Amino acid sequence: MAAKVKKTKYIFITGGVLSSLGKGITSASLGLLLKERGLSVTIMKFDPYINVDPGTMNPYQHGEVYVTDDGAETDLDLGHYERFVQAPVTRQNSVSTGQIYFEVIQRERQGKYLGKTVQVVPHITDEIKRRMTTFDKKFDVVIIELGGTVGDIESMPFLEAARQLGLEQGRTNALFIHLTYVPFIKSAGEVKTKPTQHSVRMLMEYGIQPDILVCRCEEELEKDVKSKIALFCNVEEDAVILALDAETIYEVPMHYAKAKLDDAVVRKLHIQRTSKPTLTEWAKFVQRVKKPKTKVTIGFVGKYVQHQDAYKSILEALTHAGAMNNARVEVKYIDSEKITSPEIAAEVLSETHGIIVAPGFGSRGIEGKILAIQHVRENGIPFFGICLGMQCAVIEYARNVCDLTNANSGEFKKVKNNVIDLMPDQRGITNKGGTMRLGSYPCVLKEGTKAFESYKSQIIRERHRHRYEFNNDFREELEKGGLIISGVSPDARLVEMIELPNHPWFVGCQFHPEFKSVAVGGHPLFVSFIGAAVTHQGKSA
Ligand code: GLN
Numbered sequence: 001m002a003a004k005v006k007k008t009k010y011i012f013i014t015g016g017v018l019s020s021l022g023k024g025i026t027s028a029s030l031g032l033l034l035k036e037r038g039l040s041v042t043i044m045k046f047d048p049y050i051n052v053d054p055g056t057m058n059p060y061q062h063g064e065v066y067v068t069d070d071g072a073e074t075d076l077d078l079g080h081y082e083r084f085v086q087a088p089v090t091r092q093n094s095v096s097t098g099q100i101y102f103e104v105i106q107r108e109r110q111g112k113y114l115g116k117t118v119q120v121v122p123h124i125t126d127e128i129k130r131r132m133t134t135f136d137k138k139f140d141v142v143i144i145e146l147g148g149t150v151g152d153i154e155s156m157p158f159l160e161a162a163r164q165l166g167l168e169q170g171r172t173n174a175l176f177i178h179l180t181y182v183p184f185i186k187s188a189g190e191v192k193t194k195p196t197q198h199s200v201r202m203l204m205e206y207g208i209q210p211d212i213l214v215c216r217c218e219e220e221l222e223k224d225v226k227s228k229i230a231l232f233c234n235v236e237e238d239a240v241i242l243a244l245d246a247e248t249i250y251e252v253p254m255h256y257a258k259a260k261l262d263d264a265v266v267r268k269l270h271i272q273r274t275s276k277p278t279l280t281e282w283a284k285f286v287q288r289v290k291k292p293k294t295k296v297t298i299g300f301v302g303k304y305v306q307h308q309d310a311y312k313s314i315l316e317a318l319t320h321a322g323a324m325n326n327a328r329v330e331v332k333y334i335d336s337e338k339i340t341s342p343e344i345a346a347e348v349l350s351e352t353h354g355i356i357v358a359p360g361f362g363s364r365g366i367e368g369k370i371l372a373i374q375h376v377r378e379n380g381i382p383f384f385g386i387c388l389g390m391q392c393a394v395i396e397y398a399r400n401v402c403d404l405t406n407a408n409s410g411e412f413k414k415v416k417n418n419v420i421d422l423m424p425d426q427r428g429i430t431n432k433g434g435t436m437r438l439g440s441y442p443c444v445l446k447e448g449t450k451a452f453e454s455y456k457s458q459i460i461r462e463r464h465r466h467r468y469e470f471n472n473d474f475r476e477e478l479e480k481g482g483l484i485i486s487g488v489s490p491d492a493r494l495v496e497m498i499e500l501p502n503h504p505w506f507v508g509c510q511f512h513p514e515f516k517s518v519a520v521g522g523h524p525l526f527v528s529f530i531g532a533a534v535t536h537q538g539k540s541a
Helices: 025-036 077-085 099-108 118-131 153-169 194-204 223-233 249-258 261-267 280-290 306-323 342-349 366-380 388-400 450-455 472-481 523-540
Strands: 009-015 042-046 092-096 139-147 173-180 212-217 240-244 294-302 327-335 354-357 382-387 418-422 437-445 459-466 466-468 485-486 495-499 506-509
Touching: 009 025, 009 099, 009 294, 025 077, 025 139, 025 249, 025 261, 042 077, 042 118, 077 306, 077 459, 077 506, 092 099, 099 118, 099 153, 118 366, 139 153, 153 173, 173 194, 173 261, 194 223, 194 506, 212 223, 212 261, 212 523, 223 240, 240 249, 249 261, 249 280, 280 306, 294 306, 294 366, 306 327, 306 523, 327 523, 354 366, 354 388, 354 523, 366 388, 382 388, 382 523, 388 418, 388 459, 388 466, 388 472, 388 495, 388 506, 437 450, 437 495, 450 485, 450 495, 450 506, 450 523, 466 472, 466 495, 472 485, 506 523
Parallel strands: 009 139, 009 173, 042 092, 042 139, 173 212, 212 240, 294 327, 294 354, 354 382, 382 506
Antiparallel strands: 418 466, 437 459, 437 485, 485 495, 495 506
């Protein structure tokens, strides 16, 4: 542990009034500011749902399932933590009520509670505290984001555990930040503090007095409004921090630095000898996001296009890669189910300078994806296929170039030409949760390929989440037909990347590069893809 603090400091972040105020971005931004002050930081998320993890949840409801290096399927907020703090999180950073109960019930079945009645307090809360202190002494600061909104029945045990832990750690080692909403009422022409007062009162019913209030508001807060909030909510005036709406989420750390959130945190936690973050590289990145030189349009072909949180990390990776290319990436969402003919494909893809075919599960929308891929392959439009997107590219090539009639994936249809099929290790698995090929695996790249050119490295490590893969029975035939296998597992058994020669940029990967794209610097494949889209736009302009 860095010598900045003697004891690990705990920061709890709760939310009140309503959801979607940006607790995840607040946690990530504070993490970045504290890291820039020279502290070692990790961020944990505690989610109140009973699912063990979001791996089995519909992305339509819950948003993207984010995958960590060690193969945990987690909430998308973990993605923000990694992108902002630029340090990997692990399975232990993501905790759900389901995991807590699972553990306690297993222990009960093993007779470990020695005849006691197993109860929410202390057994569930003790298990929550045990998880909350996983990183004790390993980091200077542990930020703990508590999912849900104060007042929800299901988040009560988390608040109780946080209260207890705060007391055990002592006032200068634990801090409570409450994120609330201060609405601006147009007809009255003023902001209203009552919802914040109520939400703090509710938090206090659980025995938690917030140390810092972060108030989300569309307007600047007048001094007297701040004073009122401070007085009624029993916090110091300089601990009332305004969170104004930002143009991009990446501007939020800069807003918070200006509003002195990190100053209040280090002051209250008695963290000494740290200097104000400069955010030099970050500010340059934000500037490029806000005022890029050029603009490209990327067609995003997927099935959950109405729900953008379902593809959060890809969209963020496009923003990062855009900044690296000094281009604004405008995403045109294309519902693959609507592409039912080559003509429609040509029409919906006109005016796009590159397309991404999204990851996914199940057969819905597949034929539309294949038609889109055929169009961009034949017309020299940059193509980036991710996971299912790569699998569709293989199917398209098999059908239309290698004459493998009706080629398909075993996931959709059992046929003679299953060019994509279940991985041998997956046969016989029936449980759905956490049983895919998950997490980081090495991949060896072939020199002279676009993959190699992008990464500038022979061995890479990327994260996976799939059951199906390129079927080796067809490897020779597809390679003979011109498909390049540009990345394989070190034992050469699994095809991890494909591409096409004689095409400006046609690359597919079985893994999910989007999970490793960080704000400052981006990801090599996305940066290279957007570079190709910028070139394509130059030619077509
Ligand atoms: N459904 C495919 C598989 O399981 C692709 C998964 C994905 O795109 N993440 O292999």
